[in-house]
Amino acid sequence: MTEAALIFAALLAIACVVVVALPFLKEPEPESDSLDEFDEGERRRLELLESRDRSLAALKELEFDHRTGTISDDDYRTLVGPLRREVASALQALERAASVQPPSDDGEGRPPAGRS
């Protein structure tokens, strides 16, 4: 029993070491080892997209609440203006960012999508 257990344990340890070393074994000499993080432009775009989606969702919720009668006509009129302006400014900011750095072609030759 003990021998089998020790063999199994040794196999387990070896398997784990292999799994941990896998990235280094698969790419012994990579062209770039730097972390695949978002660069400044991507990060900004993501933030702007999130902010646009958030404003759109808030607008949608306001419309729905108004339709169900939770929010009165007066309240709706007061609140809808600022929200629409928020959405508009978010869309504008996105366009500005897009014109500064087109998303689908990075210009540096890196593949646009499918990074892991």
Place this chain on the structure above:
Amino acid sequence: MARKASPARLVIALSVAALLAVFLLYTSIAGGGNPSIAPSELAGRTGTVQLAGLVVGPVTGDAHAGGLRFRLRDIGGESATRIPVRYTGSVPDLFKAGRHIVLDGRLRNGTFVAEPGSMITKCPSKYAPKRSGDSA
């Protein structure tokens, strides 16, 4: 947009103050809890306390008629104190001589008279101590 002072801080401050007030009111009215002591510390105490100790036999009497009688000693230590206890009310299943139990009550004429139904047995290998007494 003009920067208005946010009511959030005021709201939070007032709420915390309100909660503290409720808390202080309660503890001043209800007076906190009962001290939990060992049988060797019982001598001379007159108020209601929670007594925690080991059951010493013989166990006689009927908890539902006249009272269950047994004695209680310290859980650890070498104290020789054996406090006679008279208990009425529900008795937890795990109760027997040698068990660690806890009950509320006061010392009267040398006997610890327990509040009915206040006995709890503490069993180390279980999830929660078994108890009897008031409903939740």
Place this chain on the structure above:
Amino acid sequence: MPELGRAALVVTLGLSTYALVAGAAAAYLGRRRLALSAQNALVAAFFSTLVASGVLLSALLRHDFSFTYVARTTSAALPTGYTISAFWGGQKRTLLLWLLVLTGFGALAVRLNRGWARDLIVWVVPVFGAVAVFFSFLVVAVASPFAVQPAPADGAGMTPSLQNPYMLAHPPLLYLGYVGLTVPFAFAIAALLSGRTDERWLIATRRWTLVAWTALGIGQLLGAHWAYVEVGWGGYYAWDPVENAALMPWLAATAFLHSVMIQEKRGMLRVWNVLLVMLAFSLSLFGTFLTRSGVVNSIHSFTQSSIGPWFLAFIALTVAVSLALLFRRLPQLRSPTRLESPVSREAAFLYNNLLLLALCLTILWGVVYPLLSEAVRGEAVVLGRSYFDFFLRVFGLPLLLLMGIGPLIAWRKASLRSLVTTFRWPTAVALATGVVLLLLGAGSSVPGLVTYTFAAFVAATIVMEFARGTRARKALGAATWPGAFHSLISRNRRRYGGYVVHAAIVLLAIGIAGSSAFDTVAEAKLRPGESMDVGKYTLAYRSLDERQVENATEIRATLGVSRGDRDLGTLEAGKNAYTIEQQVSNEVGIRSDRLTGEDLFVIAEQIDPDGAVYFRVFVKPLVNLIWIAGLVFVLGSAIALWPDAREQRRLVARAREVGVPATR
């Protein structure tokens, strides 16, 4: 065999340390392959823990009593299901289960989010590694499940009251909850470490938090039900420290679930949310510590426990490091938006948070007070159930009311006129219900009456929301009313799932109020042939029987139950005497009335040799609503959790716009 288990745990410890150190280095230095390697280490740690768990499980199933743990918690005669449950039934084993679930969740959370939240994931790995190091260190060096001994002929057996189906499910669910809260915590810390202080970490962990919270809630209800039917003292919650250990993190998590919505919608409360998730995680560590270290009895038993001091040290370290990180990032956490009005949905959520937190902290105070007073004054002062009941009412009742108000108030600022219009009908319903109940005699308990009234208010608001929503969807073009109802829910899963959960809480409140504020109790010593009255019921003690089963002797008193002149059948109550474990357990008799949800609860307290039995009988109105509430609760959570195809498509489209893989 135990050597394999021990070795596997050492491997887990090694892998966790690697995940911590290499992961932190990779994140700090920006090294891709090292980061991947650390991620793999986390996944491998799960598998080696799985191997160790397999070893223990096989030892349990083989009844291998050379394992100290197997000998201490099972016996040869124990039914297989309960033998398996011994895996999580004892002290040392639950830490192994913690570790297993922790590494599993860590591996899963990292894999699911590695695409779109990659700047967070690099830091999530070392945080998970750190927690895994702690738990694997405990199971390797301090409290190993694989201690061996010369095998005795038979094991000590499982405590009889733990041999119950509810006890099979209760601990795993609680552990899913405790460990599940590690995920949002790890992401929050990762957000602080990486400087990504926006809402990304919340959205990544939204479903994890909901699953953990639901598991914790259901686990507690199962525990309460177990206490009710198995321990059988007539109640379901005793404010015991072990029970509070699970309630406190659940309350903190409830507060967190609500304030998260505010941050998602308005970007507010960023610091608050980080603090809340830290509190929830620390409380779940504290809860595990409370149940496993024996500190509840007294400080002295705590210092004798082997794992107690380690847990406290780890909790202190976690709190210190988290607070330090938070302080460092404080300037970046300033929200762009402010609270505009004390009468708004944000404000209602804030009040909800304050009340939940207040309740959580008063319970925490009640739990640690005996320990603190013993450390300070040398004398442990125990706060009784009246302390907890008082604060449950003071904070719980306003919370109940808020549940009805919050969802219907507008964001940012609600005008008084709109409030009057919105709440006109629910208030009327509540007042009418209150008056009717008062006339029916519910005035005997003021808190009970208030609970019922508030519950009616909230129920009315929920019905109103569903009705108005369905009507709006029908106006938008749905073909049929059921179709409108279905599309309403499927387009707003989180919102309407939340309403269903609120409905469950309403049922819970009604059940608790009914069974504790309006119950009846009677006691009598009966000889065979005698009877007693309890409320509207009459119980006739007919006979006492004794029978032998697999591992116990069952003694049962048979009673005839009738109400007025209607015969309601028989009820059995008595005791079981377990041969191997040398213990006696209470077996209560419960008759549940299907129409009214009322329970007739009979305890055979004392069985005299001459056949006389001392009975203690309760009538508990509406108590079964509590268990039904559990089912509604699961339904609501399931609705809120259900994957939303529309939302998925939106996320994929957004990711494509940026040029990022959208794996979630």
